[in-house]
Amino acid sequence: MSVRAPSAAEIPDGVVRHRLSGEDAIRWALVAIFAAILYLFLLYPLVQVLWRSLLDNDGHFIGAANYVRYFSTPAIAASITNSLFVSVAAMALTVALAFGYAYALTRTLMPAKGLFRVLAMLPLFAPSLVQAFALIYVFGNNGIITRTTGLNVGIYGAKGIILAEVFYCFPHALLILMAALAVTDARLYDAARTLGAGPVKTFVTVTLPGIKFGLVSACFVVFTLAITDFGAPKAIGGKFSVMATEIYNQVSGQQNFTMGATVSVVLLIPAVLAFVVDRLVQRRQYALVTSSSKPLVPERRLLADWGLLGYCALIAAFIAAIYAVILVSSLVHRWPYNFGFTLKHYDFDTAGGYRSLWNSIRVAALTAAAGTALTFVGAYVVEKCRTAASGPLYLLSVLPVSVPGMVLGLAYIFTFNAPGSPLNALYGTLAILIISNVIHYFTVGFLTATTALKQMDAEFENVGASLGVPFYRTFWRVTVPIALPSIVAVSMYFFLNAMVTLSAVVFIVAPGTELAAVAVLLMDDAGDTAQAAAMSVLIIATGLTVRMLYWLAMRGVTSRTQAWTRGAAAEGEPAG
């Protein structure tokens, strides 16, 4: 040690390379495949939209001329302010309503919590059109209220869109707020009480700060859902044009693809902005709950319990009413004139009929399988195969959540229906619908998978390596079984969304690949509202059935593969 130790500058910057093994080759291949998929089906199509917004319809470069026209044509430009207005209004209403509901479900001893939870989740099983249909059936020109009271509230337009979005977005906000309210430290409440804080002061100083990140998240999620939604404004918007319907009008109605691309790019801005701000806010989140936290056990508070019971009952009744109206209207001769029972509306004669339902189920099942596999392998590649590509791949993986479905659909037209491109082979197949769904809903699955992987001991792969077991074997034998609950949740998420989505697929369905949600739209367009309601009922029923089957299957799966988690609870006590 008489020799002087080297300084930082004397140590080489490069590290001693390991010899490339077969395993490394597989790792690199996985990274390359994942990158290729994200490039081909996400980045490249989006760039196409961007590029096409700078061209005229004959393919000549015209710079920002499309944008100038967009902003200077009052009829089209109005869609921007309209979109912002309904989205902000829906956001404020939804988050406020969902907060009370979430609080009741997590922090009170209100009875029938399970029932209220299930009812609130119903909108997840329906296309966003359905909420709008129900509003029309009740408040529309031929709605039951309008007919019986003679009072027309003017539901077509902003009012109807906002109301439909509130119900459509309600479960999304509720889930986030419930998660935020569920984790807290009871010791904070004990401390507040010992310091003499009353209920209001405790709420303002302990409850609200504890869930502020959840509130912000819920706001952004609802805003993004509302501004990118196409179904509700299409069904109930009337002449009130928002950006999503404007894209549809430009593309489907006027065949004006470049203007569609222009509106798409503008629609991307608020969605991406909301996403970026949300990420920045969440980054500042610190662990409020530590391992020493005590869970909060709600106490009996008669006024709060019963007051909130009434509140929840009111909201749940509204939600239940929506689906009751849809169900009844699909089963009667002619709502609201003839309430005689009939099944004739289920005898579909347009828009692909039952074939579209089978297509939807196939697409949803394959989306669930492919989406789950890709999100977990992708998350694994990003988390565990640390390369220079990890950062960009992560960014691309979280990008889809801020890409509106309409924009993705249009991007796929540009990419997969381009003359002379080999990618055209995909056009008009079920495969392109599956791919579009997988990409559209990629982010939530990817983040769920990432969280599941991060919760696992980082040394699992290292133990495997030291024992000479290749990483893919450890992935299959250890990572996948441990992550099974997340895997099931993610596949369920993909399935349900693929069943109900409209915006991402409306541009790319083709004769032979009709989908149920698109059929609902077409039937409604054609004036067959009862058939549209009937198809909606079948979509909802499919979703609920699959959810039940999953639930039953999971009970079996849990008892067989997750035995170790029960052991911990049962026998961990005496040891600890």
Place this chain on the structure above:
Amino acid sequence: MSNEAAVALEGIAKKFGGYVALRDISLSVGAGEFICFLGPSGCGKTTLLRIIAGLERQNAGTVRMAGRDVSSLPPALRNYGIVFQSYALFPNLTVGRNVAYGLETRRTAARVIANRVDELLALVGLARHKDKYPAQLSGGEQQRVALARALAPSPALLLLDEPLSALDARVRQSLRHEIRGLQRRLGVTTIMVTHDQEEALAMADRIVVMNAGEVEQVGGPTEVYRRPRTPFVARFVGQMNFLSAVAAPRSGWARVGAVELRHQPGFEAPPGGALTLAIRPEEIAVGPAALQGDNRLTARITVVQFLGAFTRVGLTVNGEGGALLECDVAATAFAALGVGEGADLPIALAPEALRAFPAPGRAA
């Protein structure tokens, strides 16, 4: 070492960005040896272990195992077993399947694997827990499963990364003996990382004391304790009193305040130069025992702390503002002295126990 070293490190250096984690580490581990990397957190000991394991890649230097350069080999080809601080047991596999994990890929017959698993579980005393899941075991039992899993493929080298730090004190004590006994019986070369000096002293054949990315001293437990080469080692391993001193004209003597003390040979400063003297609390003689011998002083008792088997006595020498010393006296011996706080006490700092180091801030 006469025969080939089991592990030989040459000039290992590692940096993370501009932060240097390891500077030029060279080290040789003999076959069958139990080596501890000991040091405070951030000293680079775990990084060094991970470089040996191939889980971290060094910026410079080579790693040899049994004479073979493994620097460029991925972990799977290096032939070692490892136990992590978290154990990293696979929670979804039973104890038996965990232990079998490294055997199942080696084209071994199921019969042979089953026998080997039973043998190892018997070795760590967990045969009856074979079909349980890790979460059903106590921390100490989990630790032993991890050990059995690492040893199952009969690796040439066993790496232990703070294997006992997650356990409570009593379990830790008994596992120390168990791991050490197992290692002796199997004769497997073992490198353990720890920040617990007591653990290192109790278990290791040789201790590598590390600080700030460098090796401060390599030696047997007694050697490191008795003859720390640097003030850092003296402070980190065991308790140590330090006294600022000035070299006296006579060689081997130093002045602390008004008194001149004789110290161990080893370090010499030029007369008038600053140096540091060091003595362990249990090496200070007090009471009648301090009346003979060199380096006798009178100290005042400032604080008395009863710690069970012994009493820790805080002393000042040379009056107010003088040097502070801590001295450990057997509880019965201290009671026999019949003194308390504020009393004066004769003490002696035996010259053979009084070590000399360069004053802080001077290069070695």
